[in-house]
Amino acid sequence: MKLNLILxxxxxxxxxxxxxxxxxxTNLIHKNLRCLVCQGQSISDSNSDFAQTIKLVVKDLIxxxxxxxxxxEFMSEKYGDWIVxxxxxxxxxxxxxxxxxxxxxxxxxxxxxxxxxxx
Amino acid sequence: xxxxxxxTILFIFxxxxxxxxxxxxxxxxxxxxxxxxxxxxxxxIISFDNSNFYTRNDIKKNNYTLINFWASWCAPCKIEHxxxxxxxxxxxxxxxxxxxxxxxxxxxxxLSELGNPYDLLAKDKNGKHSVKFGIYGIPESILINKELMxxxxxxxxxxxxxxxxxxxxxx
Numbered sequence: 001m002k003l004n005l006i007l008x009x010x011x012x013x014x015x016x017x018x019x020x021x022x023x024x025x026t027n028l029i030h031k032n033l034r035c036l037v038c039q040g041q042s043i044s045d046s047n048s049d050f051a052q053t054i055k056l057v058v059k060d061l062i063x064x065x066x067x068x069x070x071x072x073e074f075m076s077e078k079y080g081d082w083i084v085x086x087x088x089x090x091x092x093x094x095x096x097x098x099x100x101x102x103x104x105x106x107x108x109x110x111x112x113x114x115x116x117x118x119x
Numbered sequence: 120x121x122x123x124x125x126x127t128i129l130f131i132f133x134x135x136x137x138x139x140x141x142x143x144x145x146x147x148x149x150x151x152x153x154x155x156x157x158x159x160x161x162x163x164i165i166s167f168d169n170s171n172f173y174t175r176n177d178i179k180k181n182n183y184t185l186i187n188f189w190a191s192w193c194a195p196c197k198i199e200h201x202x203x204x205x206x207x208x209x210x211x212x213x214x215x216x217x218x219x220x221x222x223x224x225x226x227x228x229x230l231s232e233l234g235n236p237y238d239l240l241a242k243d244k245n246g247k248h249s250v251k252f253g254i255y256g257i258p259e260s261i262l263i264n265k266e267l268m269x270x271x272x273x274x275x276x277x278x279x280x281x282x283x284x285x286x287x288x289x290x
Contacts, residue, residue: 036255037255037256049220049246050255050256052246053245053246053247053249053250054250056245056246056247057247057250060247077153078154078250078251078252078253079253079255080153110127114120117120
């Protein structure tokens with residue numbers, strides 16, 4: 001009886017975790033893709049022809065088992081980084097990603113030494 | 120210490136100005152340059168009469184191929200049509216027309232009235248194939264060589280300048 005219960009729980013949780021792994025948030029992807037023919041709208045907000053087509057392609061890519069990042073990569077490859085609201089890390093925008101951390105570290109040091117000197 | 124603070128403020132000021140300058144002078148419109156010199160994507164597209172499929176192998180056979188996305192409901196497609204008709208007379212260029220989200224009957228009327236410049240004619244009913252080629256509106260045309268490399272991408276109707284440009288490349 002105990003063994004059966006353990007097995008049942010194991011199957012339930014393994015299925016649950018498998019489902020969680022496979023879930024890709026379609027809405028989130030639509031929200032992070034820019035409608036190139038609209039003014040400042042995402043694919044999610046737009047009903048344009050272009051947005052409808054992109055939604056179909058995103059659905060196909062999800063059905064093929066592509067991850068969220070792979071979908072963004074695919075779209076960037078076709079339409080450039082402009083299509084993604086949250087750009088991927090690359091050499092061109094590396095400074096933008098790294099700079100806040102550099103400022104934080106140097107700022108911390110600066111404040112630390114400034115306060116130390118005042119004391 | 121005062122000197123360090125002044126230098127830091129100056130650095131931040133220059134940095135902010137620099138960011139503004141780069142952002143304001145940057146081209147934010149859709150740019151096709153990233154697709155040029157890249158290999159043509161894999162595709163399998165159904166012919167207009169549903170008789171067969173066209174793939175990259177059909178492009179390999181020709182010296183140059185111009186893939187043209189068009190539709191009967193697209194007004195600029197009518198504007199570029201004479202240019203396509205002229206290009207269709209060139210021997211080392213094959214034109215693959217992809218009818219985009221169109222009604223078959225309307226597309227047939229369009230071609231019978233204005234002429235058919237296409238050596239190969241396919242259809243993209245829901246527009247999914249257009250995404251593979253980075254198309255976001257029609258008309259758009261892509262010039263491909265025998266090695267399946269994208270040489271040029273033309274956004275909007277083909278102009279006389281585009282025609283001359285294509286002729287220069289293919290001859």
